[in-house]
Amino acid sequence: MKYILPTVGTVAAVALFAFSSQQQTAIAVEQPARAETFQQLDLFANILAKVRSDYVVDVDDSELIEDALNGMLQSLDPHSSYISPENFKDLQEATTGEYGGLGMEVTSEDGVVKVIAPIDGTPAKRAGIKAGDYITEIEGESIIGLGLNEAVDQMRGKPGQPITITVIRADEDPLDIKLFREIIKRPPVQYEVMDGMAYLRIGQFNEKTSPTLKTSIKALQSELGGRIPGVILDLRGNPGGLLDQAVKVSSAFLDGGEVVSTRGRRNDDVQLYYAENRELLKNTPLVVLIDGASASASEIVAGAVQDRGRGLILGMTSFGKGSVQTVIPLRGGHDGALRLTTQRYYTPSGASIQGTGITPDIAISNVADDGTERRQRREADLPNSIANELAEQDAEKAAELNIEYPPEGFDDSEDYQLQRAIEILKDGSYTTLLAANG
Amino acid sequence: MFCLAGAIWLSAPFLSAQTPLDNEATVENKQAELATLQTFAEVFSYVRDYYVEDVTDEELIEGALNGALSSLDPHSSYTPKQEFQEQQKTSRREYGGLGIEVTMEDGLVKVNYATPDAPADQAGIIAGDFITAVDGEEVLGKTLNDAVKGMRGPAGEPITVTVLSEGQKPRDVEIIRQVVLGRAVRHRVEEGLAYLFIESFNHPKLEKDFLVALEALKDEMKDDIPGIIVDLRGNRGGLLTQSINISSVFLDGGEVLSARGRTPEDTQRYHAEPGEVLPGVPLVVLINSGSASAAEIVAGAIQDRGRGLIVGRRSFGKGSVQSVIPLHRNGGGALRLTTQRYYTPSGRSIQGQGIVPDVSVDFRPDTGDARERFREDSYPNALTNASKDVSYKENPDDIIYPPEDWPETEDYQLSQAVALLKSPRYGSLLSAQNSHKLKP
Numbered sequence: 026m027k028y029i030l031p032t033v034g035t036v037a038a039v040a041l042f043a044f045s046s047q048q049q050t051a052i053a054v055e056q057p058a059r060a061e062t063f064q065q066l067d068l069f070a071n072i073l074a075k076v077r078s079d080y081v082v083d084v085d086d087s088e089l090i091e092d093a094l095n096g097m098l099q100s101l102d103p104h105s106s107y108i109s110p111e112n113f114k115d116l117q118e119a120t121t122g123e124y125g126g127l128g129m130e131v132t133s134e135d136g137v138v139k140v141i142a143p144i145d146g147t148p149a150k151r152a153g154i155k156a157g158d159y160i161t162e163i164e165g166e167s168i169i170g171l172g173l174n175e176a177v178d179q180m181r182g183k184p185g186q187p188i189t190i191t192v193i194r195a196d197e198d199p200l201d202i203k204l205f206r207e208i209i210k211r212p213p214v215q216y217e218v219m220d221g222m223a224y225l226r227i228g229q230f231n232e233k234t235s236p237t238l239k240t241s242i243k244a245l246q247s248e249l250g251g252r253i254p255g256v257i258l259d260l261r262g263n264p265g266g267l268l269d270q271a272v273k274v275s276s277a278f279l280d281g282g283e284v285v286s287t288r289g290r291r292n293d294d295v296q297l298y299y300a301e302n303r304e305l306l307k308n309t310p311l312v313v314l315i316d317g318a319s320a321s322a323s324e325i326v327a328g329a330v331q332d333r334g335r336g337l338i339l340g341m342t343s344f345g346k347g348s349v350q351t352v353i354p355l356r357g358g359h360d361g362a363l364r365l366t367t368q369r370y371y372t373p374s375g376a377s378i379q380g381t382g383i384t385p386d387i388a389i390s391n392v393a394d395d396g397t398e399r400r401q402r403r404e405a406d407l408p409n410s411i412a413n414e415l416a417e418q419d420a421e422k423a424a425e426l427n428i429e430y431p432p433e434g435f436d437d438s439e440d441y442q443l444q445r446a447i448e449i450l451k452d453g454s455y456t457t458l459l460a461a462n463g
Numbered sequence: 464m465f466c467l468a469g470a471i472w473l474s475a476p477f478l479s480a481q482t483p484l485d486n487e488a489t490v491e492n493k494q495a496e497l498a499t500l501q502t503f504a505e506v507f508s509y510v511r512d513y514y515v516e517d518v519t520d521e522e523l524i525e526g527a528l529n530g531a532l533s534s535l536d537p538h539s540s541y542t543p544k545q546e547f548q549e550q551q552k553t554s555r556r557e558y559g560g561l562g563i564e565v566t567m568e569d570g571l572v573k574v575n576y577a578t579p580d581a582p583a584d585q586a587g588i589i590a591g592d593f594i595t596a597v598d599g600e601e602v603l604g605k606t607l608n609d610a611v612k613g614m615r616g617p618a619g620e621p622i623t624v625t626v627l628s629e630g631q632k633p634r635d636v637e638i639i640r641q642v643v644l645g646r647a648v649r650h651r652v653e654e655g656l657a658y659l660f661i662e663s664f665n666h667p668k669l670e671k672d673f674l675v676a677l678e679a680l681k682d683e684m685k686d687d688i689p690g691i692i693v694d695l696r697g698n699r700g701g702l703l704t705q706s707i708n709i710s711s712v713f714l715d716g717g718e719v720l721s722a723r724g725r726t727p728e729d730t731q732r733y734h735a736e737p738g739e740v741l742p743g744v745p746l747v748v749l750i751n752s753g754s755a756s757a758a759e760i761v762a763g764a765i766q767d768r769g770r771g772l773i774v775g776r777r778s779f780g781k782g783s784v785q786s787v788i789p790l791h792r793n794g795g796g797a798l799r800l801t802t803q804r805y806y807t808p809s810g811r812s813i814q815g816q817g818i819v820p821d822v823s824v825d826f827r828p829d830t831g832d833a834r835e836r837f838r839e840d841s842y843p844n845a846l847t848n849a850s851k852d853v854s855y856k857e858n859p860d861d862i863i864y865p866p867e868d869w870p871e872t873e874d875y876q877l878s879q880a881v882a883l884l885k886s887p888r889y890g891s892l893l894s895a896q897n898s899h900k901l902k903p
Contacts, residue, residue, distance in 0.1 A: 065520040066507065068790065070500055072528055072541065072798055080535060081725055081783060081801045081846060089531050090499045094506055096530010097523050099604060101514060107506070135595040135625060135633040136571050136603045159632075167843070169593065169627075170569030170603055199630055290515055353509055360502045366515045408604035411516065 069093070094363075099172070101366065103407040104350050106174065108362040113354065115178075116362075125184035125206030129154055130262060132318070133173040133407075137161060141262065141318065144211060148204040154192060161199065162191035184208050216241040218248050219257070220447045226259040227274065230266025230322040235273035242277065242305050255310040255450035257443065258326075261340060265321025268349075272298045274322075275329045278311055278336065280304040284329040287349050287368040294368065300329075310455045311336030312446040315383060316391070317403055320344035321370075327383045328372035337449065337459055339387045340442050342426065345404035347371075347378025348411060366411065380405040380413040384426065386462040387449070391442050394430040503527070521794075529606050536801050536846045537566050538785050544795035546608050561614055561622070561638055563588065564699060567607040568842065571595055571627070575837060576699060576753055582638045588626055590753070591837045595633055596625035618642045650676040652683055653692065654881045660694040661709070664701025664757035670708035677712075677740060690745040690884035692877070693761075696775060700756025703733070710764045711735040713746060713771070719764045721810075722784050722803040729803065735764075745889050746771030747880045750818060751826070752836030755779035762818045763807035769897040772821040772889065774880045777857045780839035782806075782813025783846050804849055815840040815848045819857050821896050824879045827871070829864040 073093075076084060094107035108116060128147020129140050138160040143149040160176070161169055168176045180188065184206055192200045213234040215226045223245040227234060246253055258278075265271075268285075275284040279300040286297045313336055315327050324343045330336045349368040355361055370378045382403060404410050431441040449455050510523060521543075528541035542550060562581020565572045572594040577584040595602060597613035614622060618640050627633045647666035650659045657680040659673065666672065681688060693709075700706075710719045714735040723730045748762050748771055759778045765771045784803035790796050805813045817838060839845050865875035883889050 062511075062520045064794065065524040066504060067792075068794060068796075069503070069524050069527060071790070071792075073500070073531070075788065075798060076531070076535070076539075076800060079724070079786070079800060079802050080539075081803055082849075083725070084535065086499045089534070090503055092534035093503060093527040093531035096533070097506070097510070097527035099530070100522065100526030101510070101518065103604065105510075105514075135601070135627060136569075136593075137627070137633075167569060170571045172570075193630055195632060289513070290517065348515060351513070353513075355502060355505060360505075363506050363509055365510060365513060367513050368515055406601070408601040414516075 091361075098363070098365070100409065102348070102409055102411045103172070104174075104346075104348060104364070105366050106172075106364045108352070108364055110359060110361045112178070113358045113362045116352070117358075125186065126181050126209045127154075127188070127190075127204055127206060128209045130264075130318075131160070131173065131177065133176075134159075136170045138168060138173060138176045144209065147209055148207050152202050152204050154202065155194065157194070159193040160190050161193050164189055165191070180206075182206050212237065214238050214241045216245055218245065219443075220451065221249070222255045222257060222447055222450050223249065223253045224257045224259065224443075227263055227323075229263060230270035230274070232267070232270070234266070234270045235277075238274055238277060239305065253306060253309050255312070255455070256306055256336075257312050257314060257446045257450070258330075258336075259314045259443070260319045260323040260327060261314050261316040261442070262318045263320070263323040264318065264344075265323055265346065268298070268322060268325070271322035271325040272300065275326050276300040276303065277305040278330060279333055280307065282333060283373040285325045285373070286371045288371060289368045296368075310450055310459075312450060312455070313338050314442055314446060315340045315343045315385060316442075317341055317344055317382075319383075320346040320404070324378045324383050325370060325372075328370075328376070328378060331383060331386065331462075332373040332376070334459070334462075337387060337455065337462065338383060338385045339389055339446050339449070340385050341388065341390060341428075342384050342403075343378075343382035345378060345380045345382035345413075347380070347382075347404075347413075369411075369414075377413050379411055387445075387458065388426040388428045389442050389445050390428050390430050391440065392431070392437070393433065393435060394428070525606075532798075532800070533567060534844065536783070536844055537568070537842045538781075538783060538799070539801050540607070540799045542608070542797045542799065547789070547795065547797040561588075561624075561640060565594070565607070565611060566842075567610070568593075570603045572602050572607070572610050576697070579697065582641050586636050586638045588624075588636065588638075589628070591629060593627040594624050595627050598623050599625075614640075616640055647672040648676045650680055652680065653877065654885075655684075656690040656692055656881060656884055657684065657688045658692045658694065658877075661698055661758075663698060664705040664709070666701070666705070669701075669705045670712070673709060673712065674740070688741060688744055690747070690889075691741065691771075692747050692749060692880050692884070694749045694877070695754045695758040695762060696749050696751040696876070697753040698755070698758035699753065699779075700758055700781065703757060703760070706757035706760040707733050707735065710761050712740050713765060714768055715739040715742065717768060718808040720760045720808065721806045723806060724803045731803075745884050745893075747884055747889075748773050749876055749880055750775040750778045750820060751876070752776055752779055752817075752838050754818075755781040755839070759813050759818050760805060760807075763805075763811070763813060766818060766821065766896075767808040767811070769893065772883065772892055772896070773818060774822045774824055774883065775820050775876050776823060776825060776836070776862075777819050777838070778813075778817035780813060780815045780817035782815070782817075782839075782848075801846060804846070810850075812848045812850045814846055816850075821892060822879070822883060823857055823862040824876045825862055825864050826874070826876050827865060828867045828869060829862075 076089065091107065091109060098105040098107050127149045128144040129149040130142050131138050132141050140154055140156055140158040142156045143154045161167060163179050186206050187203055188206060189201055189203045192202055211228050213227060213229055213231055214237040217224045225241055272284045281300050281302040284298050284300050286295060288295045311330065313327050313330050315323065315338060319327065320343065324347065327338050327343060331338045347370040348366045350364050351367045353363045353365060355363060372378065435441060449458065507523060510518065525543055532539040532541050561583040562578035563574050563583045564576040565574055574588055574590055574592045574594065576590050577588050600613060602610040621637050621639050623635050623637050625633050626636050647669045648659055648661055659676055707719050716735050716737040719733045719735050721730055721732045746765065748765050750758065750762050750773060754762065759782065762773050762778060766773050782805040783801045784805065785799045786802045788798040788800060790798060807813065863879065869875055
């Protein structure tokens with residue numbers, strides 16, 4: 026997600042501001058294109074006036090407007106929303122300072138928050154929260170249908186502050202669990218030498234990601250005696266983060282050239298992002314691991330590596346979050362802010378990530394094919410998510426992937442995708458495969 | 464959803480932009496109002512200008528209105544022109560022939576009632592379940608109308624809904640759509656007593672059917688009816704006029720209910736016709752948590768006027784009136800807005816509380832786990848009751864449960880109603896209720 030914080034009022038269409046005053050109605054008459062807009066705003070004002078005068082109890086105007094704004098924005102797509110003045114303040118603090126969390130990766134399934142995995146050494150892990158648990162209530166209030174962002178917001182807070190969540194697990198009664206929020210420290214990059222290969226795992230794209238990646242690569246180089254024969258970049262489960270970090274991470278593997286472009290509705294609303302001319306791992310064979318939970322910034326990196334023929338993408342089709350949200354403060358944040366989807370991401374070859382995600386060069390599943398369709402929920406599964414506007418691309422990607430499954434009897438706790446990545450780097454098939462996919 | 468407002472169409476005194484919105488509005492009020500509208504207009508114009516895709520003004524406003532109105536209470540909503548016209552064509556309340564009544568809650572479709580033996584009921588769907596997807600398409604983020612659209616369709620065709628029951632994982636359920644029809648009145652002689660079941664107050668011929676059924680019972684029982692049972696269990700309400708008509712059968716004039724808005728002037732009183740059928744014949748009205756709206760009006764009137772005893776469990780508590788306001792000037796949609804609350808003749812608000820039976824009887828044994836039924840006050844954003852005294856709740860200790868070995872197929876509440884009508888307790892309870900109830 027990219028947050029743009031423009032100064033107030035620079036982009037506001039002033040003509041529509043005072044639609045209820047008489048002087049402005051003249052504008053609506055003079056501009057036929059505005060007539061429908063006027064009628065719609067008039068309808069809104071009319072109904073509001075009706076509610077104010079006739080509703081069975083007194084209503085709070087600002088609450089009513091807040092609910093209207095939420096209703097309007099949530100009808101657009103799952104990532105647009107209204108941020109109340111209070112939450113906007115918190116958001117500013119969250120991007121600048123530190124906040125406490127519970128330490129688990131979550132997703133939304135059928136409107137219910139589901140735990141992907143608790144993170145080691147965090148309150149969630151210590152409290153025994155398990156992968157696959159459903160979280161249905163926070164402080165006794167149902168969060169079913171609340172939306173993932175809002176639910177996550179509610180779970181965050183000041184470190185040390187207690188929170189009670191209700192967890193539902195298959196065949197068990199709902200469980201109330203009290204946890205104390207903590208600052209969740211996750212190194213954005215972890216590294217390790219595996220079978221003589223350099224393994225790098227990026228968990229998220231924050232301010233520290235690119236610097237940590239650089240030091241990690243240096244450490245790996247010295248551990249491997251100066252020469253790295255092959256790199257595995259693990260982006261599985263990485264929900265994304267900052268756009269500039271995605272560009273910087275891509276720069277480690279690309280010598281200049283386009284990484285990603287973002288394009289809005291208008292033709293002139295295009296921004297191109299380029300890699301720096303300082304490739305850290307020139308000519309080193311590269312395998313990028315992705316899965317259905319690799320989203321946003323992760324997909325930018327994978328898309329750039331794939332489109333530029335720099336390495337092989339291995340794993341499962343990524344999440345497909347290819348849209349940019351802009352945060353627009355209203356009256357300097359005094360009236361809260363608007364989080365609005367304004368652009369889509371495009372890979373260097375011009376493919377839109379939105380809805381379709383990145384298709385791996387080598388499709389390999391980490392779990393056995395037991396006949397049941399084991400579908401990871403992706404962007405396109407979110408209700409009213411924005412479609413990928415390139416229709417052929419949709420059709421092309423929808424074509425059946427030839428997925429390789431772990432052999433029967435494969436130990437579930439082992440990482441099949443990673444094992445296959447190492448094999449490909451070691452057995453020499455990398456060059457052939459890269460040529461075939463280039 | 465159980466809209467009594469079919470009969471109470473408010474004409475819409477529309478205010479043009481040139482006339483003041485409210486004569487009594489102070490300058491301060493108007494400024495505050497303008498400020499809130501400005502915030503809205505600002506966001507609206509940002510979205511129009513910068514959203515990643517083209518959006519129509521209509522879609523945006525519809526989303527906004529749905530957001531604002533659904534936050535007020537579960538029964539207020541905005542209906543765009545096309546859907547409003549469709550709604551006017553069909554007054555059917557059941558959606559899609561599944562035999563369920565639904566509302567939107569937390570962005571999901573919530574089942575409030577499953578018609579007995581209808582397809583959904585047979586597929587194991589119960590009140591309180593959430594429907595998260597229809598034929599694989601998620602409902603989250605949709606309006607109620609859009610969400611249920613997928614459930615409507617020709618009878619005989621299968622449909623798959625994803626059902627989320629409390630404490631369980633979502634599951635897919637395949638259901639064959641059927642035409643779900645309710646009869647206006649069903650009657651029979653039950654243990655020597657007259658038994659009449661009213662499924663809904665939506666039927667236009669309800670009063671006539673009811674009187675015909677009473678006549679048939681009189682014939683059958685050779686003009687000797689020792690007691691009457693009117694069964695309103697699971698009755699979701701319907702037309703206000705029909706609830707007054709049915710109350711009129713047993714009441715000799717007098718108030719049946721009042722509907723009161725925000726201001727004291729906005730009060731309407733509804734009265735029974737003079738004259739009554741079968742005066743003095745002992746009467747029991749059966750209710751449960753599924754008895755709502757018009758059904759609660761009848762039960763409340765019978766109870767408050769001392770005409771009979773109410774047996775069963777606390778009713779649903781839908782005591783609000785929705786006015787359907789057509790928006791002629793603004794494109795022809797309609798606003799459904801909660802404008803009034805219902806009050807029983809003694810001045811109790813039905814909203815959220817419902818009618819508490821004179822004799823509380825459950826239909827199944829007490830298993831120990833407090834199984835709370837879905838009622839109006841289960842809605843997170845339900846309208847409050849407004850009465851100062853809302854102490855007339857069911858006392859859990861007063862509830863009579865069937866013995867543990869009571870067969871499921873036997874109607875325990877009905878058997879208790881029969882026993883009550885046949886015992887001298889009926890008379891003593893009725894006079895006891897009257898003596899403490901008729902305090903002003």
